[in-house]
Every structure is written in C-alpha cells, then in structure tokens.
Amino acid sequence: MILTTEQKNQVLKDLASLIAGNSDDIIAQNKLDLDKAGDLDLTLVDRLKVDEKKVQGMVSAVEEVIDLEDPQGVVLSQYDHPNGMKVENRVVPFGKILIIYESRPDVTIEAAISAFKAGNKIMLKGGKEARNSNLFLVKLWKEALSKNGIAEDFVTYLDIDRTETQRLLADNPYNLDLIIPRGGDGLINYIRTNTAVPLIISGRGNNFIYVHENADLDKALNLILNGKSRLSVCNAIDKVLFNKNIAGLDEWMAKVITAAQAMELVIHGDGEYFSQFNNVTSMKEKSMYAEEFLSADILFGIVDTMDEAIVKINQYSGGHSGVIVSSDKESAVQFQNEVDCAAVYHNASSRFTDGGQFGFGAEIAISTQKLHFRGPVGLGQLVTNKWFISGDGQIR
Template sequence: MILSTEKKNNVLKDLASLIQDYSADIISANKKDLELANDLDPTLVDRLKVDEKKVKGMVASVAEVLELEDPEGKILSAYNHPNGMLVENKVVPFGKILIIYESRPDVTIEAAVSAFKSGNKILLKGGKEARFSNLALVELWKKALEMNNVSTDYVEYLDIDRATTQKLLAENTHNLDLIIPRGGEGLINYIKQTTNVPLMISGRGNNFIYIHENADFDMAVDIVLNGKSRLSVCNALDKVLLSKDLPNLEEKVQQLAAKAVEFGLEVVGDDKIAKFSNQITAVDSESLMPEEFLSERILFSVTESLEEAISTINKYSGGHSAVIVSTDKESATAFQYNVDCAAVYHNASSRFTDGGQFGFGAEIAISTQKLHFRGPVGLAQLVTNKWFISGNGQTRN
C-alpha cells in the first residue's frame, strides 16, 4: 500500500509532538545508557548523550522533513510511444532498509524520518550502549504510526544479539533491499564481508584542509579551529596541509600551532614542521595520514604544491570532505574538481557536511561511495526508479 503524502506528514507531525511531550522520558532513558557507559570512549559518550538541546534537534529535523517534497511517485520522464503506449519513469522507494549504527540515539529519529517519508520501511539496529534511549524513541514512533492507522512495521527496532545479527546479514532473513552501516571501519568491513545485500557506505572522515600560498591566513585559522569544534563527528578536520610557498611560513605555522594548542588540541607533525614550533610534537606523520583521529589530535604538514596536496588527499582521506583556503579562484576550482571527496569546500569549514546544513532536514548517512549517491543522504536519495508502461493490448512485432 502506498501512503499518501498527507498521511506521511500527519505521522511526522504527531511524532514531533510526541518527542517534545516525552522529552523528559527520553532523557531519563538516556541517563540509564550513560550510567552503563563507563568504559566507553569519550567521543562515543559525546554521541550517546541526549539533553534538551538534542531533543529539540530531533524535533527540528522532523519539522524540516515535513516541509520537504515527497519524492515517491515523482515522474522523471514520460514518453508517448508511436503505438499508443505511455512509458513513464517514476521514483520509487528501495523497499526495506536496515541501518546499523553506534551510539547516536538521534539517528533513530533522523534515519527513520527520511526513510519513512520516502516510502521505505526501516529496520534500526542500534548499538547496545544506546539501547534504552533507542527503545524509548522507537516507542514514540510506534505511537505516531498507530495514531494514524499506519502499520507499525514501517519502523522496527532490532533488539537482537550478535549471533542473530550475523544470521540476518549472512542469510538476509528480513528480505532487505539495502543496508546502511554507520560506524567505524571495523564494522563496515565486517558487514561488507558478511552480506550480499547492497550497501550504502557511510564511511570515515579523515578530512583535510589545504592552506594555499594565497590564503587569507586569519580565515584559514578560523576554519581549522571550527573543523575541530566537535571531535566525535565524521565532518571534523584531522589534517592541515600548508603550502611551502605561504609567505612567512614558519611564523604562520607557529601562529596556527599556538591557536590550536590554546583551543585544546594536540598538534603533531613530521620532523621538518616540528622544528618550526615547540608546540608541535614530532611523529611519523606518514603512518598517521590514513587515520581518522576522532580526538583532540590534529596533524600539520608542509606540501610542495597544489598538485601534491590533491594527490595526498586522494591517497589518504576517507573521501568525505576536503577544504582549500585560497584567494585564487582558479586554484580553488582545480582543487574542487580534482579532489575525490563527497564534499569539497573553498573558504568554508568541513563541518557543514551535514544533511540539515545542506537543506535536507534529517539525514540517514553521509555516503562516501560513488554509487548510487554521494554525500549527505536524505529522503530524496533513499529512492530508486522504475518504468511504468500503460497500453491497451499492444504487442511487439
């Protein structure tokens, strides 16, 4: 059964109201998770925590999706065949989507909102560290669906153990059409090796900024620091490449290192750049280049040219986001076209790679692969297409 846009929106309106009305219960459930999170990495605790601000963010994401166009049924093309048939290509949902994610209860709302409005059914497999929070939020989903006489199987939470999850992945016991893994490389690689179901990879960050020789350096400093304003997110900044031709390079490296340390960051770099400032710790930077830090650490490196910067980013980054700071439009354009990332910035922070910031409202993932979509994934990307042909008995000679 196809749900009308009105029916979908009524569900979402009720969901937003329920999240607001039950905010105290959501936060209380989250406190149970936090009490059990003693051994959890601090960055994961940051993702796990739900407070009034995060609840308001959930409500806002639902409200934003409410205002977006429903993609389901949209006609992409139409052709009147000479024999009288009408040939149409229409947008249709994938069908049944499984998202596997760690630590972030807000994904339980944002992922399901995008999937639901685009006509999909979604199975949610959250991490055990967020179990109480996720169950509380899914209960509100169930209430909103029931209030509108919509089947509750549109949003299901898989409160299952590891062995059952492994069986689901290996045997596709739930007839899935798409799996979206959101988590570390270990999780993603395991799912890749375990299932034959198509994947949409929400991969790692390890994002780079290149400070060009013609950069507005004060702007560059602001963008670097903003890139580390949250450490646990995939759009955070990890690597800073500085052009060797930057005027007063040593002085500028010292200035940036001092600002970074003042900001609470641990600045590391190779022996060459560490000589510029006693606030930079010398490390084997080559071994750290591929690593996504998700911490206070930030790596500085001097690069020979724009071409070398592009090559370095394409070799080591996660394909998520990359930034160039430059007053030279031609260099910036070359950077943006040649860097192989989902989002490429000129004179702006990588922290904007986010469905809400790009006007989608909620996002289900940030895809770092090229097929079938790249970058923040909202309801307009959780669809595929199908050909609809209407005739009156035509046969082909």
C-alpha cells in the same frame, strides 16, 4: 501499503509532538545508558548523550522533513510510444531499509524519518550502549503510526545480539533491499564482507584542509579551528597541509599552533620543519595520514605545491570532505575538480557537510561511495526508479 504524503506528514507531526512531550523521559532513559557506559571512549559518549538540545534537534529535524517535498511517485521522464503505449519512469521507494548504527540515539529519529517519508519501511539495529534510549524512541514511533491507523511495522527495532545480527546479515531473513551502516571502519568493513545486500556506505571522515600560498591567513586559521570545533563528528578536520611558499609562514605557523593548543588540541608534525615549535609531537608513521582521529589530535604537514597536496589527499583521505583556502578562483577550481571527495570546499568549513546544512532536512548518512549517491543522503536519495507502461494490448 502505499501511504499518501498527507498520511506520512501526519505521522511525523504526531512523532514530533510525542518527542517534545516526552523530553524528560527520553533523557531519563538515556541516563540509564550513560550510567552503563563505563570506560566507553569519550567521543562515543558524546554521541551517546541526549540532552534537551538534542531532543529539540530531533523535533526540529522532524519538522524540517515534513516541509520537504515527497519524492515518491514523481515522474522523472515520460514517452509516448508510436504504437500508443504510455511509458513513464517514476520515483519509488527502495522498499525495506536496515540502518545499523552505533552510540547515537538521535539516529533512531533523524535517519528513520527521511527513510519513512520516502516511502520505505525501516528496520533499526542500534548499539547495545544506547539500548534504553533507542527502545523508548521506537515506542514513540509506534505510537505515532498507531494513532494514524498505519501498521507499526513501518518502523521496527531489532533488539538482537551479535549472533543474531550475523545471521541477519548472512541470510537476509527480512528480505532487505538496502543496508545503511553508520559507524567506524570496523563496523562498516564487517558488514561489507558479511552480506550480499546492497549498501550505502556512510564512510569515515579523515578530512583535509590545504592552505594555498596566497591564502587569506585569518580565514585559514578560522577554518582550521572550526574544523575541530567538534571532535566526534565525521565532518571534522584531521589533517592540515600548508604550502611552503606562504609568506611569513614561520610566524603565522606559531600563531596557528598557539591557537590550536588553546583549544587543547594534540598537534602532530610531519617532518623536520615542525621541530622548531614547542609542544608539537613528531609524526611517527606515515600511516597516521590515513587515520580518522575522532579525537583532539590534528596532523600538520608541509607541501611544495598544490599538486602534491591533491595527491596526498586523494591517497589518504576518507573521501568525505576536502577544503582549499585560496585567494584565487583558478587554484580553487583545479582543487575542487581533482580532489576525489564527496564535498569539496573553497574558503568554507568542512563542518557544513551535513544534510541539514545542504537543505535536505535530516540526513540518514553521508555517503563516501559513488553509487548510488554521494555526500549527504536525505529522503530524495532513499529512492530508486521504476518503469510504468500502459498499453491496450500492443505486442511486439
């Protein structure tokens, strides 16, 4: 069934109304999940919790996607063959997309709406910790589809256990065209090694800021602190590299450490330099550079040059976001060209790596791979292309 843009938008309008009208019930179902959370990690609890602000965020995300251009059917190129054939390359949906995710019930809405407007059928497999929230939100999805006379199987929730999930990945009984895993390294690596279905990897963060020797230090401090303004998100900052030639480094570093401590951050220092500061824990293992913290931890390091910073970022980061704080364009251009991340910033916060902030509306993931897309993934990336050729009996 091929849906028109008008049909898709009407489903989304009805979905937004249903979410807004059932806010109390959504929060009540989420409370059932929170009550069962037990000793779940605090960052996962933050992702699991749904309050009025998150409900409104879901509604806003739906409304934003309604306003976005529908990519389905767009002609990318056309060619009139000398023999009279008309050759067109058009945008088409992937087909059937499975989204596997942990903790975040809002993914049930915000990721699925992008896939839906791009013309795909969506299968959702959320974590057991969010089961009540997810089932209720999918119920609203099905009400919106049914109200418009559209098959409810456009959005399907897989309420299955681990064994069935393993079979799903290995055997692909639903003929999936694409899987998008959203979660930690353990989930992503497990799916990668247990399925032959193509993936878009929504990879880990582990993002770095490099403070160049000529940086505006007020800007640098604000960017470091803003990078840790939320701990459980993949666009948070985990590592900060400081150029050793920053004027007045010792005095300013004390200011940075005081501000970080005021935010209750746990500061780890790489090297002897940081032993002069109180309440900075010495980094135990180099492997810490490769960790995505998703916590109040932050690691500070000193580098001799920008080139050293670039090498270290490319060695250890998750390929998500990198930031340079610098007062000259030349160093920024080199950094942005040579740092191998999906998003590279000059004098701006990594917290902007987000589909909504990039003008996509709701995002389905932030891809840290290079095929078939990189960075925030919205409905414009949840498509592929297909050749349409019309002739009148031509043979070769």
